[in-house]
Amino acid sequence: MDLTSPNDTVPAPGGALTEMLRALRLEGVDYGRCELGAPWAVLFPVQKAARFHFIGRAGCWLLSPPGEWMELKAGDALLLPRGAEHILASAPGVQAEPLESYSVEPLQDNVYAVSNGGHGAKTLLFCGSMHFNHDGSHPLLAMMPDMLRAKELMAGEPGIPHLLEAMADEATRNRAGSGMMLARLADVLAAAIIRSWVENSAGDITGWISAIKDRDIGRVLVAIHRQPDRNWTVEALAREMGASRSAFAERFTAVVGETPAKYVAGVRMHQARRWLEEEGMRVSVIAARLGYDTEASFSRAFKRIVGSAPSHLRAAGGASGKG
Known part of the structure; x- marks a missing residue:
């Protein structure tokens, strides 16, 4: 789901922000329509997906990432951009279990x-995992709080109340195809939440x-990305x-907080990751694509910036040998 309007093609003041939002997309992974009778508590462990x-x-x-209990009402919507660990429960203190321990039945593609x-009061939830096309190291995702709440961002995004009403x-009506409709609406709502935070709360x-x-x-940052x-x-x-070279380097470092070379290196290693x-691309192919003379020199730079060897990430990601 693109975070900008498809008609938003003309750069304006702040057009670089529009371009960066355009490049950040949400890709729905799976969703669950949860009807749970009290008492219940679901543990959502930390994950890469939102x-x-x-x-x-x-x-x-x-039970929010900071470890505090917060009451949620019908119509509330939450986005945890980096998949921080948390618990949803019928009441504080109920023993939490992972979602996999509950009855899970497929409804349709990617919706369960x-x-x-439980025989107590029934709560209806719609829960989902979403992958961004960039991981949590992207500057925008890294700066977001652990949790964003839709109702707190309504003033800056007039469309949010209508999306909440539609969801x-x-x-609640559980019509045919409602799971698919909810998944689509969730993608749009998540995009609206992020845009509202960027344009208002992050000001x-x-x-x-x-x-x-x-x-x-x-304009320079967009070109790099x-x-x-x-x-x-x-x-x-x-x-x-x-x-000029000197004027640019001085201005870039003052505004961004790091040198152009360091910023470019971070973006390149983010792409390599x-x-x-x-894609399971071979390390040698990535090294050549990024202009490194040898695979070893690329691997050293990657480990210095990312913190682990590229071969380890490729193996963990289930490399397919593409490239």
Whole structure:
């Protein structure tokens, strides 16, 4: 799900932010329509994919990532961008079990019905896992809080209340195809939540958000993220901004908080990580694509920035040998 309008093609003041949002997409993985009778508590362990929850009927309690209990009402929606561990429960203190311990039945593609044996008050939830096309190391995802709540962002995104109403209708009426409709609405709502946070709640955040909103530096950042495998010298980046080499380097470092070379290296290794984990690309192919003379020199740079050897990530990702 694209985080921008398909008609938003003309760069404007802040157009770099629009471009970066356009590049960040949500890809639904799986969703569960959960009808749970009290007492119940579901443990959602930490995961790479984002978590999404919508409370369709009655209410429940959330043990949030900071370790505090929060009451949720019908119509609440939550997005946990980096999949932080948390618990949803009928009441605080109920022993939590993983979702897999409940009855899970397939409804349709990527949508499942989840239930338990509780005979108390029934709560209806719609829970999902979503993959971003960028992992949590992307600057935008890394800056987000552990949890975003739709109702707290309504003022900045007028469409959110309508999406919540539509989800509530689909969740409670359980019509034919409601699981698929809920999955589509969840994708759109998650995109609206992120956009609202970026455009409003993140307005006072310094660093990367400020940099991408800067007309000149933002244009440079978009160019880097669009073509991470390009040989980005300081001179080439300075031309993107239309400034001298020294003036560009000084301005970039002051606004972004790190040198152009360090930022480019981080983006390139982020891209390399995606190639390894998602496409199973060979390390030698990635090294050549990113302009390294040898596989060993690339591997050293990758381990220094990412923290682990590229061969380990490729193996963990179930490499397919592409490339």
